[in-house]
Amino acid sequence: MSQLEMPAVAAGPAYRRQNQRRQMSDRTITHLFIWPTLILLILMNIFPLFYSLYLSFNDYSVIANEPPKWVALDNYEKILTNERSRYWHNFTVTGKYAVLSVGLQIVVGFGLAMLLKEKFAGSGLITTLILIPMMLSPVVVGLFWKLIFDPSKGIFNHLIYMNATGGKEWLSDPTLALWAIVIVDVWMWSPFVVLLCLSGLSAIPSYLYEAAAIDRASGWFQFRRITLPQVMPLLLIAVLFRTIEAFKQFDLVMGLTGGTPGDATETVSVRLYREAFLGKFKTGESSALAYIVLIIIIAVSNLYIRALNRTREG
Amino acid sequence: MFGLDIPLPDFWIAYFFVFWVLIGGTTAPVMFRHQGHPVWLGVLTGGVVGVISGVVFMVLLTVLKPLADVVDDPFLGILVSILISAVLILIALGWLRRFVPLARANEVVTLAEGGPRAPVTYSTRVDKVDPSWLSVQGIRATVVVMLAVLSLIPVVWMGMTAFKSRADAVASPPKVIFEPTMEGFISLLTKRRQLTDAQIAEYKQREDLAWYDEVMLKRGQAIIGQSDYVKRLRNSLIIASVSTVLSVTLGLLSAYAFSRFRIPGEGDLLFFILSTRMLPPVVVTIPIFLMYRELGLYDTHIGMILLYTAFNLSFSVWLLKGFIDEIPREYEEAALVDGYTRMQAFRKIVLPQAVTGIAATTVFSFIFAWNEYAFALMLTSDKARTAPPSIPSVLGTGGIEWAAIAAGSLGFLIPVVIVTFSLRRYLLRGVTFGAIRQG
Numbered sequence: 001m002s003q004l005e006m007p008a009v010a011a012g013p014a015y016r017r018q019n020q021r022r023q024m025s026d027r028t029i030t031h032l033f034i035w036p037t038l039i040l041l042i043l044m045n046i047f048p049l050f051y052s053l054y055l056s057f058n059d060y061s062v063i064a065n066e067p068p069k070w071v072a073l074d075n076y077e078k079i080l081t082n083e084r085s086r087y088w089h090n091f092t093v094t095g096k097y098a099v100l101s102v103g104l105q106i107v108v109g110f111g112l113a114m115l116l117k118e119k120f121a122g123s124g125l126i127t128t129l130i131l132i133p134m135m136l137s138p139v140v141v142g143l144f145w146k147l148i149f150d151p152s153k154g155i156f157n158h159l160i161y162m163n164a165t166g167g168k169e170w171l172s173d174p175t176l177a178l179w180a181i182v183i184v185d186v187w188m189w190s191p192f193v194v195l196l197c198l199s200g201l202s203a204i205p206s207y208l209y210e211a212a213a214i215d216r217a218s219g220w221f222q223f224r225r226i227t228l229p230q231v232m233p234l235l236l237i238a239v240l241f242r243t244i245e246a247f248k249q250f251d252l253v254m255g256l257t258g259g260t261p262g263d264a265t266e267t268v269s270v271r272l273y274r275e276a277f278l279g280k281f282k283t284g285e286s287s288a289l290a291y292i293v294l295i296i297i298i299a300v301s302n303l304y305i306r307a308l309n310r311t312r313e314g
Numbered sequence: 315m316f317g318l319d320i321p322l323p324d325f326w327i328a329y330f331f332v333f334w335v336l337i338g339g340t341t342a343p344v345m346f347r348h349q350g351h352p353v354w355l356g357v358l359t360g361g362v363v364g365v366i367s368g369v370v371f372m373v374l375l376t377v378l379k380p381l382a383d384v385v386d387d388p389f390l391g392i393l394v395s396i397l398i399s400a401v402l403i404l405i406a407l408g409w410l411r412r413f414v415p416l417a418r419a420n421e422v423v424t425l426a427e428g429g430p431r432a433p434v435t436y437s438t439r440v441d442k443v444d445p446s447w448l449s450v451q452g453i454r455a456t457v458v459v460m461l462a463v464l465s466l467i468p469v470v471w472m473g474m475t476a477f478k479s480r481a482d483a484v485a486s487p488p489k490v491i492f493e494p495t496m497e498g499f500i501s502l503l504t505k506r507r508q509l510t511d512a513q514i515a516e517y518k519q520r521e522d523l524a525w526y527d528e529v530m531l532k533r534g535q536a537i538i539g540q541s542d543y544v545k546r547l548r549n550s551l552i553i554a555s556v557s558t559v560l561s562v563t564l565g566l567l568s569a570y571a572f573s574r575f576r577i578p579g580e581g582d583l584l585f586f587i588l589s590t591r592m593l594p595p596v597v598v599t600i601p602i603f604l605m606y607r608e609l610g611l612y613d614t615h616i617g618m619i620l621l622y623t624a625f626n627l628s629f630s631v632w633l634l635k636g637f638i639d640e641i642p643r644e645y646e647e648a649a650l651v652d653g654y655t656r657m658q659a660f661r662k663i664v665l666p667q668a669v670t671g672i673a674a675t676t677v678f679s680f681i682f683a684w685n686e687y688a689f690a691l692m693l694t695s696d697k698a699r700t701a702p703p704s705i706p707s708v709l710g711t712g713g714i715e716w717a718a719i720a721a722g723s724l725g726f727l728i729p730v731v732i733v734t735f736s737l738r739r740y741l742l743r744g745v746t747f748g749a750i751r752q753g
Contacts, residue, residue, distance in 0.1 A: 044624035048601035
């Protein structure tokens with residue numbers, strides 16, 4: 001209210017000058033509001049990116065006292081062609097893990113969402129309960145599942161698996177260890193797909209189904225021709241989002257297996273950590289590896305953002 | 315049981331019995347009500363039918379056992395036989411339902427010909443009050459409940475392990491029934507010294523023992539101080555809360571600017587902001603590690619706070635922009651016309667309207683900083699180390715302290731569970747950068 005009265009009381013040049021000083025233009029406000037964010041992001045993300053690009057062309061180790069030595073593309077060549085350093089193995093593991101866990105998450109998540117589609121008494125509570133695993137700390141989850149998978153002390157073998165086919169050494173068998181990570185990841189992240197699918201399903205206009213029901217379309221037909229195409233964009237987003245996350249996967253693997261047995265579950269991120277921060281601290285080479293991962297992720301995130309924009313518009 | 319050789323662990327036998335009883339209990343009442351019987355009769359019959367179905371299910375599983383040899387993989391064999399048995403029983407139940415007799419006229423309360431018993435007073439599709447649809451709904455609810463139970467077992471198990479003694483936690487086979495103790499929590503939070511027998515006897519004489527001293531005494535240990543974990547937890551709390559406040563404040567300002575003003579290259583800037591979150595932590599840590607070492611920020615609170623703020627910022631800008639976009643511009647414009655300055659309009663009009671968004675963003679940012687592991691592992695060593703990378707190191711001396719790990723995890727989990735419950739409406743927005751609204 002006082003705002004309205006002010007000009008009447010204190011008109012004149014003195015007031016006007018004061019008012020001009022106090023009232024910033026929209027332009028100033030825009031700058032003032034945006035730049036702190038941008039500066040912080042540039043400082044913490046862009047500068048490091050360029051720095052590591054530079055390092056990736058050098059032979060350098062943080063623990064050695066020598067300055068970086070320019071080697072051009074040697075690091076990249078070593079990663080992409082050298083058989084003995086087994087970088088391809090890490091990419092294969094990551095790829096296998098990504099395909100398996102994203103695929104299963106989509107199936108489980110979409111299935112659950114279809115079941116939860118129609119509300120019933122307590123369905124809200126159940127939905128929230130299902131979502132709990134997603135909010136947990138991945139490293140803690142990984143660590144605790146280590147106990148669950150333990151062949152003699154864990155509940156996984158004893159409750160779920162044992163009498164059926166005999167217990168298994170989940171974390172020390174190379175094939176099963178990857179499956180163990182997939183199982184935990186599916187347990188943890190299917191809720192995310194459920195959440196996305198539920199929001200997609202609830203957005204489908206009900207008149208589509210009513211029209212189909214009047215035309216006596218079968219349930220399968222309704223699912224194929226109405227439900228699936230309508231949920232597709234969100235399913236796509238779920239796939240892309242989870243794929244990006246799968247390439248970033250670090251915490252869960254570190255907590256659960258740390259890359260063991262041998263290097264059977266060593267994802268790219270874990271390898272990167274090992275090269276950069278353990279043993280020889282191969283800073284240059286790991287920067288190059290980081291850049292390769294980065295290019296893959298940028299490609300995938302571009303797809304993600306495009307799909308996102310399409311759903312927001314559509 | 316019953317001399318049958320059921321190819322399933324006891325857990326699953328119990329699980330499927332509960333499943334069938336629930337199926338019976340949810341579907342039979344629908345049929346009974348439809349035929350004009352009281353509901354309790356339906357529930358009762360449903361329970362009995364459920365138990366019978368469970369027994370039949372087990373018999374079918376035993377009969378189908380040779381299937382496992384045919385399919386080659388025993389796990390797959392059991393899965394297939396479970397599916398076949400379940401479908402067979404469901405078909406049988408669907409066929410049996412037509413034998414539910416029509417109630418005699420004097421017992422019927424109201425029974426419209428072929429319609430639902432009670433009048434439908436709300437607007438709905440006719441086929442959604444059809445008994446077969448309603449019973450499918452019952453089956454659907456049962457399946458969901460049973461799956462939810464399954465997915466919560468690890469969380470519940472974590473809770474149980476946290477209250478177990480060291481011996482119970484690693485018992486083989488795992489103990490479901492145990493004597494609860496606070497040992498796990500105490501050993502997580504304290505440093506202890508092993509006592510000799512003579513010392514234990516002497517220690518027991520003392521009068522000034524607190525309850526936690528007594529608990530550890532049973533293990534022959536004396537508490538000599540706080541463990542590092544307390545320090546780590548404090549670090550977590552400081553770093554997570556300061557960085558959350560910073561990132562939400564900065565994010566709110568930028569989100570407002572992006573939402574209300576025309577900014578050249580807005581789309582590109584927003585994309586840039588989002589893309590910083592897509593970077594795998596491991597990729598950016600190498601240069602940040604080098605940078606921090608030069609600047610003396612390695613293993614400091616400020617370093618971690620800056621890092622988490624930057625990482626959460628992208629997220630908070632996107633999430634808050636979504637919320638602010640929803641506040642009608644007209645409110646502010648009216649305020650501007652009335653003589654408010656832009657800043658006043660922002661403070662007095664936009665902020666109060668965006669409170670739910672701010673709350674949601676705060677909590678999601680906090681959870682991220684609270685759970686973060688990779689950066690903390692690589693950029694701290696002791697002084698500023700947070701809790702997640704140090705929970706594994708509780709593994710410590712004298713074998714793995716699973717009870718302590720579970721206690722740490724549980725303590726870590728409780729705030730998150732509370733948050734999940736209070737935020738479920740915003741959960742979807744939170745995990746998709748605010749891009750998708752929940753329906």
